Amino acid sequence: MKTEPCCPELSRRTVLGAALTGLAGAALSTRMAFAAEGPAYTGDTLVVISLRGGFDGLSAIAPIGDAAYYQARPAIGVPKNLVIGGDGTFGLHPALAPVLPLWTSGKLAAVHAVGQPNPTRSHFAAMEAMENAAPGTSLRSGWLDRMLGLTGATAPLAGVSLGHAMPARLMLGGADDVAMTGIDDFTLAGDGKRPIAAALRAMYADAPATLSAPARSADRALTATNKIKASGYAAAAEYPGTELGAALRDVARLIKSKAGLVTAAVDCGDWDMHEGLGTAVKGQRMFDNLTDLAQALAAFATDLGDGLATVTVLTISEFGRRVQENASRGADHGHGNAMLLLGGGIRGGKVYANWPGLSPGALVAGDLAATTDYRSVIGEILQKRCGFGALDGVFPGVRPSTFGLAAAR
Amino acid sequence: MTTTRRTLLAGSAAIVAGSIIEAPAVAAAKAVPTTGDPIDPIAHLLRRATFGATPQSLAEARKLGAAKWLDRQLQPATIDDAACDRLLRRLPQAHAAPAAVRAALPKHSYDGFRQLGQAIIARAAWSERQLFETVAGFWANHLHIAAPSSGVWDTRGDFDAQVIRKHTFGRFADMLKDAARHPAMLTYLDQRSSTKAHPNENYARELMELHTVGLVYDESDVQDAARLLTGMTVSKAGNYVYDASKHATGPVDILGFRHANPAADGETAALAFLDHLARHPRTAELLARKLCVRFVADVPPAALVTRLAKIYLDNGTAIVPVLRALFTSPEFAASAGQKVRTPFEDLVAAVRVLGLQPDKDATLGLSALHDILVAAGNAPLRWAPPNGFPDVAAAWASPSAFLMRCNLHLNLAAGWYPKQLTRPADLLTSLVPAMPATYGGLVDALATRLVGTRLPAAHTAAVLSVAGKLPTSAVDKNVAGHAPYLIALVLDSPSFQLR
Numbered sequence: 001m002k003t004e005p006c007c008p009e010l011s012r013r014t015v016l017g018a019a020l021t022g023l024a025g026a027a028l029s030t031r032m033a034f035a036a037e038g039p040a041y042t043g044d045t046l047v048v049i050s051l052r053g054g055f056d057g058l059s060a061i062a063p064i065g066d067a068a069y070y071q072a073r074p075a076i077g078v079p080k081n082l083v084i085g086g087d088g089t090f091g092l093h094p095a096l097a098p099v100l101p102l103w104t105s106g107k108l109a110a111v112h113a114v115g116q117p118n119p120t121r122s123h124f125a126a127m128e129a130m131e132n133a134a135p136g137t138s139l140r141s142g143w144l145d146r147m148l149g150l151t152g153a154t155a156p157l158a159g160v161s162l163g164h165a166m167p168a169r170l171m172l173g174g175a176d177d178v179a180m181t182g183i184d185d186f187t188l189a190g191d192g193k194r195p196i197a198a199a200l201r202a203m204y205a206d207a208p209a210t211l212s213a214p215a216r217s218a219d220r221a222l223t224a225t226n227k228i229k230a231s232g233y234a235a236a237a238e239y240p241g242t243e244l245g246a247a248l249r250d251v252a253r254l255i256k257s258k259a260g261l262v263t264a265a266v267d268c269g270d271w272d273m274h275e276g277l278g279t280a281v282k283g284q285r286m287f288d289n290l291t292d293l294a295q296a297l298a299a300f301a302t303d304l305g306d307g308l309a310t311v312t313v314l315t316i317s318e319f320g321r322r323v324q325e326n327a328s329r330g331a332d333h334g335h336g337n338a339m340l341l342l343g344g345g346i347r348g349g350k351v352y353a354n355w356p357g358l359s360p361g362a363l364v365a366g367d368l369a370a371t372t373d374y375r376s377v378i379g380e381i382l383q384k385r386c387g388f389g390a391l392d393g394v395f396p397g398v399r400p401s402t403f404g405l406a407a408a409r
Numbered sequence: 410m411t412t413t414r415r416t417l418l419a420g421s422a423a424i425v426a427g428s429i430i431e432a433p434a435v436a437a438a439k440a441v442p443t444t445g446d447p448i449d450p451i452a453h454l455l456r457r458a459t460f461g462a463t464p465q466s467l468a469e470a471r472k473l474g475a476a477k478w479l480d481r482q483l484q485p486a487t488i489d490d491a492a493c494d495r496l497l498r499r500l501p502q503a504h505a506a507p508a509a510v511r512a513a514l515p516k517h518s519y520d521g522f523r524q525l526g527q528a529i530i531a532r533a534a535w536s537e538r539q540l541f542e543t544v545a546g547f548w549a550n551h552l553h554i555a556a557p558s559s560g561v562w563d564t565r566g567d568f569d570a571q572v573i574r575k576h577t578f579g580r581f582a583d584m585l586k587d588a589a590r591h592p593a594m595l596t597y598l599d600q601r602s603s604t605k606a607h608p609n610e611n612y613a614r615e616l617m618e619l620h621t622v623g624l625v626y627d628e629s630d631v632q633d634a635a636r637l638l639t640g641m642t643v644s645k646a647g648n649y650v651y652d653a654s655k656h657a658t659g660p661v662d663i664l665g666f667r668h669a670n671p672a673a674d675g676e677t678a679a680l681a682f683l684d685h686l687a688r689h690p691r692t693a694e695l696l697a698r699k700l701c702v703r704f705v706a707d708v709p710p711a712a713l714v715t716r717l718a719k720i721y722l723d724n725g726t727a728i729v730p731v732l733r734a735l736f737t738s739p740e741f742a743a744s745a746g747q748k749v750r751t752p753f754e755d756l757v758a759a760v761r762v763l764g765l766q767p768d769k770d771a772t773l774g775l776s777a778l779h780d781i782l783v784a785a786g787n788a789p790l791r792w793a794p795p796n797g798f799p800d801v802a803a804a805w806a807s808p809s810a811f812l813m814r815c816n817l818h819l820n821l822a823a824g825w826y827p828k829q830l831t832r833p834a835d836l837l838t839s840l841v842p843a844m845p846a847t848y849g850g851l852v853d854a855l856a857t858r859l860v861g862t863r864l865p866a867a868h869t870a871a872v873l874s875v876a877g878k879l880p881t882s883a884v885d886k887n888v889a890g891h892a893p894y895l896i897a898l899v900l901d902s903p904s905f906q907l908r
Contacts, residue, residue, distance in 0.1 A: 128794070165809040166786035179809045181784070186809065189816040190894060194875040199898055200815065202871035207903040210749060210802040218808035 041153045043386035043409070044345060045255055046263045047313040048144060048170060049244070051293075052127075053272030055317035056331055057338025058368065059286045060096065061110045061351055065089035068358035072323045076331070078280045090351040094280055095290035098298040102342060103349050107301065107308065109341045109405055111377050112353035115370020119319065119335045126318035131169040133375055134396050141173025143375075143394055144263055147382065149175040150393045155260025156220035162247040168265040176213075178221045183250045186225045188218075197222060228257045237302035240295040244268045248300040255307060268293065271317065275328040297342055309344030312385050312406070316374060322366050323358055336368025339377060345385050345407045352403040376401040384408045448745040451475060452861040456908055457704050457748070458482065458736060459539035461758025462861060466539070479736055482540035483578065483729055493536045499772050503528035504570040507592065507647055510563040522556040522790070525566045527775045529789040530782070533757045535767060544732065545577040547703050549790070551696075552588050552620055553797035556790040560596040563647060565790070568593035581696065581726040582687035585620065589683055592643045598795065601643040605657040608635040615795050616683075617664070622691035626664060633661040637668070637682055640675050651676045664689065687726050693718035697731070699800075704735055706747040707801040713740040748908035749802035752787040755814050759821055759900055762859050764839055766831040777827030785813050818900040823893035837892040844888070848873050849880025851888070855896060860904040872898040 062078035063069045065088055070077045083091025085103050090112065092103065102108040116126065118135050129135060133143035148159040148171070159177030161168035167179040180186040191197050197219060204215035233253050239245035247266040254261040270289060278284025282291075301308050320337030336356075341348070354371040356362045362369060375391075379400035382388040384407065391398050451470045455462040458479070470478040481487065497503065502510055503524040510521050529549075532542050549569060556565045568591050576584035588594045595601045595612065603609035613634035617626045626634075640656030643649060653673040660669050666685040668678045686692060697717035701709030716738070717731050724730045735741055750758060756778065768774040782788035787805075792798045799805075820826040822836065833839035841854045852872050856864045864872065869880055875898055876891035899905070 164786060165784060165807065165813055166805075167807050179807050181809070186812065187816070188812055189819045190897070194894055196815070196819075196875055196894070196898070199871045199874050200901060202874070203868045203898075203902055206867070210806060211903045211906055214806045214808050214811040218811045221808055222812070 041151045041158070041260070041262050041387075043151070043262075043388075044310050044312045044343065044381075045261050046144075046147070046381070046386060047248075047251055047266065047311065048263065049266050049268050049313065049315045050131075050168070050170070051271050051315050051317040052267055052269035053317075054319050054321055054333055055271045055315070055337060056273065056277060056286060056321040057112060057114075057317075057336070058321065058323065058331075059277065059280070060093050060290060060340070061086070061112055061338040062091045062093060063089065063112075063355070063358060064091040066358045068360070069323075072358065073325045073331075075329050076277050076279060076286075076325045082280050085349075087351065089355070090353075093286070093290050095282075095287045096294045098291070098294040099301075099342075102298065102301055106348040107342060107344065107346055108297075109346050109348040110338050110351045111341065111372060111401075111403065111405065112338045112351055113336050113355055113368055113371045114339050114374045114377060115319070115335045115337060115372070117373060119370070128169070130316060130318050130374070131172070133394075137396050139396070142168070142170040143378075144168070144170040144265055145173030145175045145177065146394045147386070147388075148177060148263055149173070150388070151262050151386075153260060153262045155262075156217070156224040157254060157259040158262045159264075160251075160254060160261060161265040162250050163243055163267050168267065170265045176217055178217060180221075180225075182246055183225050183228060183253060186221065188222055224259055228253065228259060231257065233257075235299075235303050236305060237299040239299040239303075240292055242292050242296060244292060244296040245299065248296050249303070252300055252303040252307075255304060255311060268315075273321070273330045274326065274332055275330040277321075277325075277330045279329075297340075301342065308342075312341065312343035312345060312381055314342075314378065314381065315340045316378075320368065323363060323368055324366060334367040335364070336370045337374075339374060341377075341381070341405060343385070343406070345409065347405055347407060350405075352401075352405050372401060373398060377403075377405070381406055449861060450742060451478075453742070453745040454478070454736065456861075457741075458543060460533040460543065460754060461761040463761050463764070464858070467861075476737070479540075479733065482538070483733065485538035485541040485578070488537045490537045493532060496531055496535065496767050497528055499770075500524040500528045500531070502566060504566045504574075507563045507567050510566065511647070514562075517559075517562050519557050519562065521562055521566050523776075523779065525556060525569060526782075526789045526791070527772060527779050529569075530753075530757065530778050531767065531775055533753075534760045534778075540732075541577060543703075544728070545574050546789075547700070548577055548584065549573045550792075550797035550800070551699065552584070552594070553792065553795055554593050554597045554790070555793050555795070558597060558793070561593045564591070564593035564596065567591070578729050579727070580687075581692075581721075581728060582684050583726075585687045586680055586683045588620075589616070589638075589641060589679070590649045592647055592649050595641060595643050595649065600638060600641060603635065603639050603642070604655045605639055608632070608639050608657060610635040613638055617686065619796055621686040621695070622664060622689050623695045625691055630663045633663045634682070637661045637663070637670055637675060638679055641679060688722065690718070690722065693721045697721060700731065700735060702800050704748075705741055705744045707803075710740040713738055746907050749805070749906055750908045751798070751800070751805055752785040752810055752814065753782055753789070754908060755906065756781060756785075756817060758905070759818055760830070762900075763821055763836065763896075764833050765821065768829045769831060771829065774827045774829035774831075777829065781813075781817060781827075785810060814906075815897070815901045819893065819897035822896040822900070836896070837889065840896065844884055846884060847880060848876065848878040848882045848884060848888075851884060852880070852895060852899065855899045856902070856904070859896070859899050860902065862904065864899070864902055864904065868902055872902070 059078055062083060064080045064083055078093055082094045084094050084097055084100055085092040099108055116129055131142045157178060159171055159175060161171055161179045163181060165179055165181055167177055171177040188197055200215060201219055204212045235249055239249045251264045273285050277286045280287055304311060316339060317337055320334050321331035322334035325331055356369040356371050375395040375398045379391045379395055379398055382391060382394060383400050391400060452462060454475055455466055455470055459466060502513060502521045514520050536542050554561060554565060554568060572584060572587045572591050598612035598615050599609045600612035610631050614631050618624055636657040640651050640653055642652050642655060656673055656675045658670055666682050670678050697714045698709055701714055717734060720734050721731050779788055824832055840858050845851050845854055849869060852869045853863045872895055873880060875894045
């Protein structure tokens, strides 16, 4: 599968669409479908961590200055005397201690009272909406796919989702992305002894696009990951032995190997805490999950070192939790959430919010009112850090937030 | 910019030729080199109506002819399946009644889910009632209840047995009504927490959007349907119960279904509504389209969808006449090569065609096959949202999924993993009993046996390159060592990926 450019005006989407009307009916090669190497992408590497299950922003970034918070959460509210950072209105959950130095040095920020338009309390509908991020349009791709496509990046590992063999739905669409459980697991069995990759390349060179596109992406990505593996890698930090730790370690490895990574998607599940969200002490579910998250983020930042200057990490979650705790020391599905932002260009040490308050009159159906569209937060990052002008190609109809939460490159 | 099919084909032909030159479009139109031989209609039927052809199934279908083979498969009770039934006894919780699951397993155990997933793989791989199993899989994906998912640990297997499999070749109206009265469905889509004062709209919405008419309802339809369905719930013991005290009375008007709904016992009205939905023309169209996506093409022929929808309605929602019409249609015959196997189908087809059999007395091999599919994102029932696994090629076109297919083929061919499956004493001899004189002849024989046709000459040469051989090379004493790689490469070919 050589990569000579041909017909650069053809998009892969066009070719795939044509091929799908009859796999055997049209002998389409994807090789022709890839644009010639475009201008290199010069923006930040954007790392998106999806906190699956409904992340409780009201614990992570606790509104300690709001008396209604403690009235609604007598058992699970984070006490003022336990928070480890913040500004008197908001306090960082004590389990975030591993990232406190990043907060203090201004590389980590939070945005609060964030949500989606057309909110739903259904995990699946909310996740679909969050990953599609184009309600009211006919777009069926993921927003990271659209972002990647618009950068014109063509490196074999420009878009990577880590942790699963199937692509993250954030990357669903025509851009050429690669899903892998991990760099070291991305292998072709038996190829060390026999030229299996070459045989596959020959067999798929003339296959219909639907069959040849993944084969070709796999081939390119194998070549690239083999190079990374061969160069050896010792992380400059100790990552926690969790799936997130392993995934972020591989993201750092991709960045440091200069493989052309534009964006990475990582899942971090298990935030659905109807029961046992618990108090802010070790052994309780929220405390332990936040500890894992913070340790992995801290290791990632340490590992990258100066490289963090051109990296932005952000967290998203399909929805938040109800303000009122339930009878099981948990919180049911709700809206109004917090996002975390980490990176060299982030103006950190600060909680950004149009804070609506938690007084009963300010709530929306028992939830924190979402006063900021999560897409506008990401939009500000796309403009300031990723070199985007208009957002319409990624988030149709959305304006970037004006918080000033990142420095322009 | 405009892209014509002609420019695409011309571009492709240039690359096939190995250089960027203008090539005649005519030559390109013939260049569909996924197979080396013309399509065999029996092989095509078996690729779609089974989980993969075996020499035995092909021989039977050739002997009976397509029509009689189809008739036989449409009457599964007449097909002896004792060996598969014996195997399933090793998975006693897979389809057990809820009370039996509760008696056997700790609360919220995942063991029932795991056994059910393994049972589905076992049946796909080794049941003789192959068409029944493919259609049962279709319905399970249509009335999808994710497993594992919270709350259905004790009822999911029973749903598969008493709703899906019971009505697989029956009437959709009956399946839909039994689904609506099953604790697994009522739990998965939150209907059990729906009350008169606070109707939960989740099931009502998915019932219309996913199970029947599609996206043609409005919010008032959802609200009326949610009110009408109140009362259908789950008892404390975990069984279906109609609780009249939870039922919201009052007139409803939903997609042409009008009912005064005056009685506290609204079950009869709710069932009449389900019947109305099952017989709705939009439902007929949705099901006909989905069946065509499953068995014909990702973009199904409109005329066939229309014909099948009419047959469905004319036969009181019976599925068998629809299936018979589908598989005997000219559109089906013309659709060879237009579907791609999912990771599940690729794995099962490889197991079947290599003649791998279950473990002698345990389920460790099955368990390993299940683990492989979990890693591939395609283990039975493990799609999280209620819309079911996608069934179009683009959804599975992932580089990792491609590598996993190739790695699995080599593992199966070499016998490295899963080790517990029972293998032919000599795999190569079982696949090619009479050894050809040349390596080219050997790959032709392997491909004919494994994918049903010879490979194009260029692919045969590619397969042989892993052994450092040419098609004309004489078979030598090293053939046994090369065999796993040659077998795996044939299974890796584009031809084997086609459903």
